Amino acid sequence: MGELTFNLLAWFTLLSAAGVVINRNAVNAALCLLLCLTGVAGLFVVLEAYLLAFVLLLVYAGAVVALFLFIVMLLDTSGAPRSLPRRLPLIARVLAGGLVASGVLSFSARVKLPVSEAVAAAPGVGAALKPYAYQLFTTYLLPVQILGFLLLAAMLGVIVLSKKFEGLEDIK
Amino acid sequence: MVDLYLSLPPLVQGLLKGLAVIMVIFPIGGACSMAERKVSAWIQGRPGPNRAVVPWVAWIPVLGPFLQRLGVFHVMADGGKMLFKEDALPGHVRKFYFVLAPLVAMMPALTTVTTVPVGAYLDAAGRTVPLVLANVDIGILAVFAVSSLGVYALILAGWASNSKYPFLGGIRASAQLIAYELSLTLSVVPVFLWINAPGTPGTLSLSRAVEFQSGAWQGFSAASWGGVWFLFLMPLSALVFLIALFAETNRHPFDMAEGESDLVGGFHTEYGAFKWGLFFVAEYAHMLIGSAVFTLLFLGGWNPLPWVPLATLVDWLTALTPLAAHPIAVGLLSIGIFLGKVLALIFFFMWVRWTVPRFRYDQVMELGWKKLLPLSIVNLLFYLGAIAALTP
Numbered sequence: 001m002g003e004l005t006f007n008l009l010a011w012f013t014l015l016s017a018a019g020v021v022i023n024r025n026a027v028n029a030a031l032c033l034l035l036c037l038t039g040v041a042g043l044f045v046v047l048e049a050y051l052l053a054f055v056l057l058l059v060y061a062g063a064v065v066a067l068f069l070f071i072v073m074l075l076d077t078s079g080a081p082r083s084l085p086r087r088l089p090l091i092a093r094v095l096a097g098g099l100v101a102s103g104v105l106s107f108s109a110r111v112k113l114p115v116s117e118a119v120a121a122a123p124g125v126g127a128a129l130k131p132y133a134y135q136l137f138t139t140y141l142l143p144v145q146i147l148g149f150l151l152l153a154a155m156l157g158v159i160v161l162s163k164k165f166e167g168l169e170d171i172k
Numbered sequence: 173m174v175d176l177y178l179s180l181p182p183l184v185q186g187l188l189k190g191l192a193v194i195m196v197i198f199p200i201g202g203a204c205s206m207a208e209r210k211v212s213a214w215i216q217g218r219p220g221p222n223r224a225v226v227p228w229v230a231w232i233p234v235l236g237p238f239l240q241r242l243g244v245f246h247v248m249a250d251g252g253k254m255l256f257k258e259d260a261l262p263g264h265v266r267k268f269y270f271v272l273a274p275l276v277a278m279m280p281a282l283t284t285v286t287t288v289p290v291g292a293y294l295d296a297a298g299r300t301v302p303l304v305l306a307n308v309d310i311g312i313l314a315v316f317a318v319s320s321l322g323v324y325a326l327i328l329a330g331w332a333s334n335s336k337y338p339f340l341g342g343i344r345a346s347a348q349l350i351a352y353e354l355s356l357t358l359s360v361v362p363v364f365l366w367i368n369a370p371g372t373p374g375t376l377s378l379s380r381a382v383e384f385q386s387g388a389w390q391g392f393s394a395a396s397w398g399g400v401w402f403l404f405l406m407p408l409s410a411l412v413f414l415i416a417l418f419a420e421t422n423r424h425p426f427d428m429a430e431g432e433s434d435l436v437g438g439f440h441t442e443y444g445a446f447k448w449g450l451f452f453v454a455e456y457a458h459m460l461i462g463s464a465v466f467t468l469l470f471l472g473g474w475n476p477l478p479w480v481p482l483a484t485l486v487d488w489l490t491a492l493t494p495l496a497a498h499p500i501a502v503g504l505l506s507i508g509i510f511l512g513k514v515l516a517l518i519f520f521f522m523w524v525r526w527t528v529p530r531f532r533y534d535q536v537m538e539l540g541w542k543k544l545l546p547l548s549i550v551n552l553l554f555y556l557g558a559i560a561a562l563t564p
Contacts, residue, residue, distance in 0.1 A: 027331065050310055054317040062320025063350055066327065070346045073331050129310065129374040
């Protein structure tokens with residue numbers, strides 16, 4: 001039962017992820033991304049990491065993709081001509097394909113599952129509230145802060161770039 | 173009966189639970205739409221819907237005319253009308269998403285119900301056991317996560333309709349829902365900080381919040397003061413949560429997505445027949461779940477009165493008749509108390525709708541970002557300080 005659900009969800013996630021890349025229509029792509037995130041959340045539920053599943057849904061599926069859709073619909077890019085050249089040079093395609101293939105191959109060659117009985121039996125960090133929060137505020141405190149700072153910088157950049165400042169009055 | 177149910181395969185059990193959810197939420201949603209028409213009529217001094225009647229009910233002497241004047245049969249008439257009306261599909265819409273949107277509206281509403289406890293019964297040891305379809309430990313987070321997916325229904329409906337008014341409605345809805353989700357989430361953080369004692373594994377369970385308010389679950393050592401409701405302990409949290417709830421469910425002072433006076437019908441302008449009906453039921457289902465969560469968090473859930481938990485009431489009733497201690501009686505009693513509070517809150521939603529005029533869109537944004545959000549942050553900081561001071 002568990003394995004079947006895992007396989008179903010994994011295929012669902014992979015197919016919708018492919019849909020994000022393949023779809024020409026930006027709205028379809030964004031909705032495929034939503035399906036993909038829902039699939040990943042489902043995988044987390046199968047792995048009994050309920051907290052991660054619902055946080056993923058709340059933050060990414062509930063807010064971030066909604067904003068993506070919001071922007072896509074506002075810009076309405078579906079009718080615009082594609083800015084990317086239709087025929088990428090052959091060498092770039094081969095290079096990209098090779099990189100992806102080598103990445104997948106090295107991952108499948110190096111990683112052995114299950115890692116060990118003890119690691120497999122221990123509950124994951126994302127399984128419960130307390131271990132997750134503890135890790136977030138101790139081990140990962142600095143990365144979280146740095147990421148937050150990066151986001152802040154990006155937001156300020158967007159405000160500076162997009163807003164027209166005419167005089168001192170506008171900056172206030 | 174119970175053994176028969178437990179002997180069924182899990183898939184069938186799940187299907188039965190799902191059917192039960194649909195069969196409870198749909199009629200209540202329909203009844204709420206009727207109640208809305210009647211309440212609006214009372215507030216505006218009109219009789220309201222009072223004509224429809226089923227023939228054989230009309231023959232009952234006093235009750236028949238009373239039910240007719242109450243307008244209860246209009247629910248059936250309305251539902252039947254929406255089901256059998258021609259389901260027109262405008263030519264200019266994006267068909268797939270146009271049909272998908274009402275379904276997406278219903279799904280989060282029906283899914284969140286599974287994690288909302290609706291009542292409790294006392295087991296053999298005298299402990300209260302919550303009645304809930306899926307008793308997950310991260311209750312409130314699950315409710316927020318799944319209900320945040322409701323925004324896609326409005327966005328998709330607005331976009332798929334492929335005309336100006338619905339599109340504006342969808343855009344408004346997405347901006348508004350994201351703006352108020354922040355205050356909504358921040359306003360319940362103090363409640364769960366108060367419940368979770370240092371050293372315990374930590375819980376976000378909604379039934380724990382009710383247990384705390386009945387005095388049965390002791391949080392940190394300031395305890396629950398014999399079962400005070402969070403409404404009295406954290407009035408500001410409750411206020412912010414309630415306002416954000418109005419905005420999240422697109423109810424009247426915040427119904428920017430619909431805005432009949434400036435957007436015709438907003439996101440559902442192009443919809444008709446049962447697809448429109450689904451949006452309508454979904455709105456009431458969201459209200460129902462929002463009111464249920466508010467009741468669980470701030471109004472003591474299934475505890476009858478502040479400082480009077482369910483167990484005490486059951487003790488009093490058992491003194492009158494021993495039948496009251498039966499688990500089914502206790503369960504029905506708790507569901508009755510809980511539903512009473514939820515329906516009272518829904519009446520409050522309607523009361524506000526027919527009393528207060530609609531905001532302008534810039535006022536909605538200003539209230540959300542410049543007033544509610546800072547208020548909920550200050551509120552959180554205050555309770556952080558209070559909890560730190562009260563913890564020995």
